[in-house]
Amino acid sequence: MRDTKTSSKRADSRFSRLSIVIALSASALLSVVGPAHAAPAKDPLPADIPDYQAALDAVKSTDVRNAVCRFLNTPVPTGGAGGPVQTIPETAEPCQGLPTFSIKDPVARNEITPGFVAGTARPLPTEAIKLTQLVSSLSITVNGRNATVMLAPTQGGGWHLAAIRDGEGDATYAGKATLGTLVFTEPQIRGWYQLKLTTVEPLNDEARQGVGGQASISLGDYQKLVKARYADKLPGSAYDTNGYSSGYSPRRTADDASSSTLLLAGGSSAALALAGGAVLLRRRRRASTC
Template structure:
């Protein structure tokens, strides 16, 4: 009888410890995956993009979607003389008949700053680049075409449609940013770079040419390169005031920062402008800085 009670006691003890282990394991598992019927947690909004919810609302709005559909329906002009205008009738249901697509969540488009180019700012990530626009690509090609939605900040807060551009390269490069890295563009040469701490690495051929074929350079050395390329072409310089170009400023800096008239740009330099109730096809002359 004594042996039986001892064996029973040991068995009860083992069962008790096993129950505790199972309970703790279940608790840990629930804390990780949550209950089976619980709604998935929403991803936090990007901390580096102000008013990001407003940007999400903008790209999901019917107005922006209709603008994209009109862009995809309208062939971008490739001929004609600069300044020529062609009116295109507006479609009541611009998305009707087009393949289904969605506009992805917007990403940050960072650019080098004029102060960094001029050499008046320190070669620090916070002073070298700044957020200028947001870009969103489409979830699928539509009739063989890709497009990128570009949002510009609105005075007083929020974001508005600034442009719809042929292709999705801007969004593709912007998506390469990771935790601890920053992706930015040198718009004058369409170069894309990744900044890791204080090291600049090229992401496309234009950027590799901009670095002289080097695999990477320090942020300080990169500043010397862009200063040599653009410092004498900044707004207010002789190069700018004599009308040789629009200066250092990027093409979208001339867009209406708080206007409801979006520029729908094609890769050829032509543009579609929504003015009033009709589209206007306009040859868009891009000034060179080089």
Template sequence: MRDTSTTRTAAKRASSRSARLSIVLALSASALLSVLGPAHAAPAKDPLPADIPDYQAALEAVKSTAVRDTVCRFLRTPLPTGTGEPMQTIPEMTEPCQGLPAFTIKDPLALNEITPGFVAGTARPLPTEAIKLTQLVSSPSTTVNGRTATVMLAPTQGGGWHLAAVRDGDSDASYAGMATVGTLAFTEPQIRGWYQLKLNTVEPLNDQARQGLNGQASVSLAEYQQLVKARYADKLPGSEYDTKGYSSGSGTQHQADGTPASTPLLAGGSGAALALAGGAFLLRRRRRANTG
């Protein structure tokens, strides 16, 4: 009887400990969810990105009928086959999306670039001084006519965003989407290199970036600054190299006065871009930037 009583007492104690443990776990989970906030607890709606100003305006721009129609015009127009071809006017259409597969334009993402000060060596090798948001990028939700595209938004003076260009291919949007919590995706536009910044460590995301790091798997932000300084410090806007027209320089080419640039995104890489010039839609082949 003593053994049976002891067994029952032990069982009650175990059951009591288990109940207390369940309560503790439940309270811990509740506290964790309260700390993380609704964004981590199956939110009804994702919060707007804090690092993109006027993000609601950017959302409204990429979801607008005007931008979608422009993308449809671009995807309907055959790409130039040679680099020497003249600019090709994209025809106006009453229903440019009619007959094309249904698609939406994804939410815009930050396109971050290295700053001229970082390249020149006047800025410290810190994320806040080395990298700057210059544009937003988005892309259609599916291929259309066997093609993909990138929608480029530029900041408008006084706030908001406007369509700057539509470019063939969606690699920029894809790489921009590789940013994760605690990391930053950015581009070195002169070589079309894409990198990921983890604290103060720079890692390549594509072949151009790997070449830009001389084949290294990662470098410190300070080491990366020395690499880009050696490549571009003498080619910055205002330098002799720039004023003689040998290069587009390392500065941002995106206008922020509300009027689209006549030839946005012509520097760096290959492919075709739809430029917004005086209200006309122009398709031209982008030339390769001369970085040497």
């Protein structure tokens, strides 16, 4: 009889510890979930996105809207990723002649962190994934095109326009996050994944190829894959210092840009960016082919 009671107590203890682990994992995940799963507009702004009101103000501003109009009025360059970057001309009324459109509320664009890639960070949501940008798509297709507005954090607080990319893929995938899940990208291969506690599920073909065709993989096993792919290409590595790519690093903020001149990079994923960031965009596409 004593043995039965002892076994029952041990089982209860193990169950209690397991419950605590699950609760802590869920708490860690929810602490980094982006605004894609935020409540309707009447509810408070998402507390996990710093200065989210500034992001809303940015995407609704006349300056950003005019930049989108100039982007939509400029033909996409037909050259490859290494082709020339063209300057988008300034016009007095950039939106004249275009259908009326609005820019949707921004959602979180999360990426894997350099520490996670290097293997120095633990395979936990709070250490593996980091908010790097906010993205917004247009309310309608304009003259057969859509666009994604990309905001970067401003040093000292707030958000500002970092780039405008042709298409709406980033915003569409980022918007798939739900309460209790996190969506992130592996930018080198343009793979998108959904993280449920510590299980990674691919969302597009690039991501499925990135995990060898598996339907899901643990966050720990996913870390092993990206470490094998990129750990020797981090900033400061021989791969980086020899000029083969920009290495793996969080996206630079617009404070790094030396000019506010708008440019349009060539290639299938053409993007408008500040002058200081245009080279980074071209390098990223080249790095994804290495």
